[in-house]
Amino acid sequence: MKAGIGYQLKAWGRHELPRSLRLNQMDYRFIRVFKHDFFAATLLFKKSYNKTRIKEAPHQIVLKLGRRADFLGIPFGWLGRALIGHEISILRYLQQIPAVPQLLGGYGKWGLIYEYIPGKSLDQRPIIPNEFFDRLEKLIKQIHQCRIAYVDMNKQGNILLGEDGLPRMIDFQIAWHIPHRVLGCKRIAHFILDLLQQEDRYHFYKHKRRLRRDLMDDKELEKSRRISGWIALHRAGTRPLTKLRRRILGYLFKRGHLMTNESVPHSSETDPTRWMK
Numbered sequence: 001m002k003a004g005i006g007y008q009l010k011a012w013g014r015h016e017l018p019r020s021l022r023l024n025q026m027d028y029r030f031i032r033v034f035k036h037d038f039f040a041a042t043l044l045f046k047k048s049y050n051k052t053r054i055k056e057a058p059h060q061i062v063l064k065l066g067r068r069a070d071f072l073g074i075p076f077g078w079l080g081r082a083l084i085g086h087e088i089s090i091l092r093y094l095q096q097i098p099a100v101p102q103l104l105g106g107y108g109k110w111g112l113i114y115e116y117i118p119g120k121s122l123d124q125r126p127i128i129p130n131e132f133f134d135r136l137e138k139l140i141k142q143i144h145q146c147r148i149a150y151v152d153m154n155k156q157g158n159i160l161l162g163e164d165g166l167p168r169m170i171d172f173q174i175a176w177h178i179p180h181r182v183l184g185c186k187r188i189a190h191f192i193l194d195l196l197q198q199e200d201r202y203h204f205y206k207h208k209r210r211l212r213r214d215l216m217d218d219k220e221l222e223k224s225r226r227i228s229g230w231i232a233l234h235r236a237g238t239r240p241l242t243k244l245r246r247r248i249l250g251y252l253f254k255r256g257h258l259m260t261n262e263s264v265p266h267s268s269e270t271d272p273t274r275w276m277k
Contacts, residue, residue, distance in 0.1 A: 013069025149196030153203035
């Protein structure tokens with residue numbers, strides 16, 4: 001089947017995505033798929049107005065599902081379960097921070113549910129308020145104080161401008177919590193945490209330079225261009241792979257191999273125009 005490769009590249013493959021779910025005695029109905037890539041599918045659900053109305057229940061919720069499908073005959077369900085379990089553990093450290101996803105529960109072996117955050121990602125190029133980046137910097141500091149390194153800060157799609165004008169951060173799938181001791185040593189723990197959090201700060205200044213350079217002073221501009229050896233090494237290793245991946249996806253898309261029966265709006269990361277670059 002021509003679309004078979006397309007299903008292989010989806011986290012749930014040919015498994016049917018949920019069209020309804022029940023949470024805390026409240027029924028929710030499927031609205032749309034935000035994103036469905038190799039590692040996860042993210043879906044929006046809306047509260048059903050039936051006899052079991054509960055005013056306190058969130059009006060809209062997000063269901064994130066880790067990879068369940070095999071890939072080329074190799075089982076990958078273990079990876080999906082591990083990543084979802086890891087993200088749940090990270091979010092539990094951060095639930096006192098309102099600007100991160102507020103965890104509502106798990107969903108079987110492969111999913112987690114959190115309250116929907118209305119707004120636009122920075123990838124959608126919203127009008128950025130003058131105070132936004134100051135508030136985002138404070139949010140990053142709050143996350144760092146919990147001994148969390150976000151790690152995925154390079155993606156603008158993970159940073160939201162909420163409808164209230166405040167910053168939000170989503171997708172903590174590869175974030176890291178570093179305990180006070182690693183191998184019984186505080187210095188090793190501090191070194192690792194500081195190294196990872198430095199990269200978060202670099203990407204913060206990089207985004208600020210690209211989106212609101214007019215708000216930056218010379219010191220901040222210098223920080224936005226100070227690429228560490230770790231980032232340089234990471235880019236050297238991943239950029240060739242990223243280019244190869246985009247060429248393969250672009251070729252498969254042109255040939256119609258990535259079409260499935262899902263109706264999924266393209267996100268900035270799954271937009272075919274990026275694969276053509």
